[in-house]
Amino acid sequence: MSHATGTEVTGRAGDRSGDHHGHARQEAIYRPGAFGRKPAVPTDFTDLERAAIRRMSKRAVAYLAGGAGNSATVDNNRRALDRWAIVPRMLRDTSQRSLRTELFGRVLPAPVLVAPVGAGALVHRKADVHIGAAAAALGIPYIFSNQGSAPMEQTAAEMDRVAAKNGGVSAPRWFQLYYSTDEALVYSLIGRAEAIGAEALVVTLDTTQLGWRPQDLNIGSLPFSQAVGIDQYTSDPRFAEMVDEHLAAAKRSGERPKTEVTLGGLRTLLAMSRNMPGKFLRNLVSPIPRAAVETFLATYSRPSLNWQDVTALRTRTKLPILVKGIQHPDDARKAVDLGIDGIVVSNHGGRQVDGGIGAADALVDVVGAVGDRTKIVFDSGIRGGADIFKALSLGADAVAIGRPHMYGLALAGRRGVQEVLENFVAELDLTLGLSGFNSPAELSPEALQRIR
Incomplete structure (x- = not known):
């Protein structure tokens, strides 16, 4: 599967995207470090999560860090990625690395997107505006959450402002759709997404009703009941x-x-x-x-949602349509056969079904079924650049980052989100080079070894 193009693009202002993100990020940390200044957020996930949990409210921790049931699916997501080990190759010239990736006609600085996370105001007021601005500063697409904490127009305007300030760097954005029981509302949301320049529509399939989430239930906390995330x-x-x-x-x-x-x-x-x-x-x-x-x-939710509902959206928009929450190869085949433009392999970060398949295990099956016929985005369980490397090697075209960027938001607001994204891209770049590769297009399962 092809991940990248040879077209030059620009990421952050003054930075040639894809040209050694890792070295640039290391230097941006080590230089201030010589004067006693530390980065705004920890550069490893364990410390990042621990620090963010200390900073967030109980309601925010329950909603963001919690999983369905006993969180077995959250654990399975980690195990599924850990089943694969990277096998570095030596004495290959990796001096001309590039992370540039094409998705739906847009060349991106890296195969990374910012995943939608609902009720972000539990962490930071107007969370979506700050997340979008951080993504725009790097030229990374932000998938606007349907359950966002700011109107999409406000987020889009701030992203455009940041892009203009950075010398016209593009600020790509997609829109995530929860299919309401009111179709007129569905079409209104889609029309607004088109009006603010969304480049793709991501229909979430796995949340037609809320999963059993004990961390929220034990404190009686449903953010939406307080108008958070609506x-x-x-x-x-x-x-x-x-x-x-x-x-x-x-x-x-x-x-x-x-x-x-x-x-x-x-x-x-x-x-x-x-x-x-x-x-x-x-x-x-x-x-x-x-x-x-x-x-x-x-x-807000539609338990009766079916394939006919989703495919009918094609008459309402010309945007590429992706379906999010695919975990079974037969569902992937069905989506492609019906003309859906892309698949997001995801189990909602383990927040919907307890004891579910690890997302990376599902990715292997989905790629085996339809990998040469459609674009595949992966999320659920990504905790660093090495995990992105593994997902790309297993056949994903791009990876969406969820919880980690929210932890950055909790610790340092907009700056924290940007640093988390920069860290993930930097680690991906270094892992790519240290493993003997120059671009995501070169990756395949041969870069990995299954160890369990």
């Missing part, structure tokens, strides 16, 4: 109509909402009022925030 909805004209319809129906029924006055209930009311658009005090006395949350919870 900004794409509350900024949408169709959703505003749905809220009005909800309020009108409630008025016709004559039923008054039952309210239990507790300290927790007061906190939820304050959170909803703060997280909704408009002025806080006005929201505090308005029925709209509560109605918006209730409308969202009633309509």
